[in-house]
Amino acid sequence: MVELGKIEKPEVKSYKSKRKLYVVPTLPFEELALQFNIDNAKIERFWGEVNEKIGYFASTYGDIGIVYVEGINEDESAGLGFFERYGKDSSHYKLAKTLIEKGANIKGIDKEELIGRSRLLFDEYSKSFLPEIKKLHEEFFGKNIDFEGWRNYLVKKIQETQDEMSRLVSKLIGEMPEDASGVLIITDERPVEYPPDVDVFMIRPPSFDELARNIRDSSREVLK
Numbered sequence: 001m002v003e004l005g006k007i008e009k010p011e012v013k014s015y016k017s018k019r020k021l022y023v024v025p026t027l028p029f030e031e032l033a034l035q036f037n038i039d040n041a042k043i044e045r046f047w048g049e050v051n052e053k054i055g056y057f058a059s060t061y062g063d064i065g066i067v068y069v070e071g072i073n074e075d076e077s078a079g080l081g082f083f084e085r086y087g088k089d090s091s092h093y094k095l096a097k098t099l100i101e102k103g104a105n106i107k108g109i110d111k112e113e114l115i116g117r118s119r120l121l122f123d124e125y126s127k128s129f130l131p132e133i134k135k136l137h138e139e140f141f142g143k144n145i146d147f148e149g150w151r152n153y154l155v156k157k158i159q160e161t162q163d164e165m166s167r168l169v170s171k172l173i174g175e176m177p178e179d180a181s182g183v184l185i186i187t188d189e190r191p192v193e194y195p196p197d198v199d200v201f202m203i204r205p206p207s208f209d210e211l212a213r214n215i216r217d218s219s220r221e222v223l224k
Helices: 029-035 040-061 079-088 091-103 112-127 130-140 147-174 207-223
Strands: 001-004 019-028 066-073 105-110 183-188 196-204
Touching: 040 091, 040 183, 040 196, 040 207, 066 091, 079 091, 079 147, 091 105, 105 112, 105 147, 112 147, 130 147, 147 183, 147 207
Parallel strands: 001 196, 019 183, 019 196, 066 105, 066 183
Antiparallel strands: none
């Protein structure tokens, strides 16, 4: 596996017969930019660097055939319009446009049902730490309610949902055609078990860590 930030050109012959997947761990930078006052130029630099690394691999091993994107239903057809929300002048949009123009197809990796369930569980778990919510539960169910047990149950259901989502991603990647190359754009640290016969290259330029650090620092300031 090759992790980028530092590029060491691998021996082409050692990867010639395998399928290749270029994984781009990311966060919803565009959505968080206004909330945490993130410099848009840093976001542009991140996607520009990702584009550069993918271009390097494409020139070395061949064009990208599939772009796997989370947040899209697995059986839903999607195109460049999905990325227009980032603005047509953004590096994020330009990356997708370049890949699609060179023949890549957009492929969703999620099920709408699982996306909805995951959001509901995370929302419920987050609210469970609000004193007002605990008070409401105690008023209805009684003071002896096992509120910590409720949180543990939510954690268990979140893990089960994540495991189900992970299995779906692994299955879809496993169906990638022989000698094909794909890009997977996915939330950082979302668990995925990659098929053993797929060469996985992690594309994580230094600008990612800088953006993630900015978000952490800004969120701490908000909580003070």
